[in-house]
Amino acid sequence: MKKTVLITGCSSGFGKLTAILFGGKGWNVIATMRSPEKETELTQLKDVFVVGLDVQDKESIKQAVASGIEQFGRIDVVVNNAGYGGLSLFEQFSEEQIYSMFETNVFGLMRVCRAVLPQMRKQKEGTIVNVTSMAGILGLGFASTYSASKFAVEGFSEALAMECKPLNIKVKTVAPGAFGTNFNASTVNNIASGDPELVSYAQILASHLAQVAEQMRMHSGQESDPQEVAEKIWECATQDTPIHNVSGSDAEMMIGMKNSLDHQEFIDKLSKMIMPQEG
Numbered sequence: 001m002k003k004t005v006l007i008t009g010c011s012s013g014f015g016k017l018t019a020i021l022f023g024g025k026g027w028n029v030i031a032t033m034r035s036p037e038k039e040t041e042l043t044q045l046k047d048v049f050v051v052g053l054d055v056q057d058k059e060s061i062k063q064a065v066a067s068g069i070e071q072f073g074r075i076d077v078v079v080n081n082a083g084y085g086g087l088s089l090f091e092q093f094s095e096e097q098i099y100s101m102f103e104t105n106v107f108g109l110m111r112v113c114r115a116v117l118p119q120m121r122k123q124k125e126g127t128i129v130n131v132t133s134m135a136g137i138l139g140l141g142f143a144s145t146y147s148a149s150k151f152a153v154e155g156f157s158e159a160l161a162m163e164c165k166p167l168n169i170k171v172k173t174v175a176p177g178a179f180g181t182n183f184n185a186s187t188v189n190n191i192a193s194g195d196p197e198l199v200s201y202a203q204i205l206a207s208h209l210a211q212v213a214e215q216m217r218m219h220s221g222q223e224s225d226p227q228e229v230a231e232k233i234w235e236c237a238t239q240d241t242p243i244h245n246v247s248g249s250d251a252e253m254m255i256g257m258k259n260s261l262d263h264q265e266f267i268d269k270l271s272k273m274i275m276p277q278e279g
């Protein structure tokens with residue numbers, strides 16, 4: 001029987017590439033996004049059903065899931081991909097900005113899980129793939145708010161996987177490293193907010209981290225291709241993989257380093273690698 005995937009955040013980046021990949025492999029795709037009226041590419045594809053879904057809006061999730069099931073009869077895989085980043089010092093984020101990030105990256109993802117789990121229980125099978133981040137496995141200074149949201153999803157997913165295993169529902173994560181999608185443009189950046197001391201520290205950190213990122217890019221010798229992430233999501237959705245997965249040479253290198261060291265040693269080494277050193 002033809003399988004069906006529901007993906008959030010299909011307007012660009014990993015979400016769109018994943019929708020195209022699954023569609024190309026002969027799956028039915030429920031490609032969800034906040035502004036489906038703007039979509040011109042996915043609407044041209046056979047068996048790709050483009051529908052509105054804002055993860056902050058419970059009713060839109062309910063309607064998208066119901067209309068997807070009406071269209072294709074079932075949902076075998078859900079890819080929780082919608083999300084955005086935040087790069088600044090913790091103190092530079094307002095409480096509203098932090099709540100809003102958790103609303104999308106954490107509570108929005110939980111809302112989608114809550115909406116599809118009854119269908120998966122009815123089918124007696126299903127797979128949920130949650131897109132997290134390297135920042136959800138390693139605490140990254142200057143991305144503390146974003147790291148917290150993605151750590152939350154890594155923890156939630158690990159626990160949910162345990163809870164759902166007896167129900168024949170798999171839960172996995174894919175943690176990408178840095179990839180050139182629209183992610184940088186949609187990342188919340190507050191580095192000009194706060195008192196002069198804070199702004200000056202934020203500017204030093206921002207330019208240092210940009211240099212580190214550039215050095216890592218040069219070291220790997222190639223631009224990361226976002227298609228890699230779509231392929232990893234496909235692998236997790238269709239094959240026997242661990243719960244936690246990473247994608248991208250930078251994420252693989254960091255996880256290799258993390259797994260080879262004592263936790264504190266790793267944090268110290270990471271901090272030396274990415275933060276400006278005194279003197």
Ligand SMILES: NC(=O)c1ccc[n+]([C@@H]2O[C@H](COP(=O)([O-])OP(=O)(O)OC[C@H]3O[C@@H](n4cnc5c(N)ncnc54)[C@H](OP(=O)(O)O)[C@@H]3O)[C@@H](O)[C@H]2O)c1
Nearest residue numbers: 009011012013014034054055082083133178179181182183
């Ligand atoms: N690219 C990276 O370097 C990177 C690294 C690690 C993790 N990630 C994660 O990968 C995922 C996808 O990001 P991307 O790199 O593909 O970036 P992207 O091109 O900016 O795509 C993000 C998608 O999420 C959608 N979105 C944002 N808020 C939403 C909401 N409330 N409801 C529904 N959809 C919403 C966006 O829709 P709109 O067009 O409506 O804004 C867009 O379709 C995110 O969870 C991100 O945290 C990215």
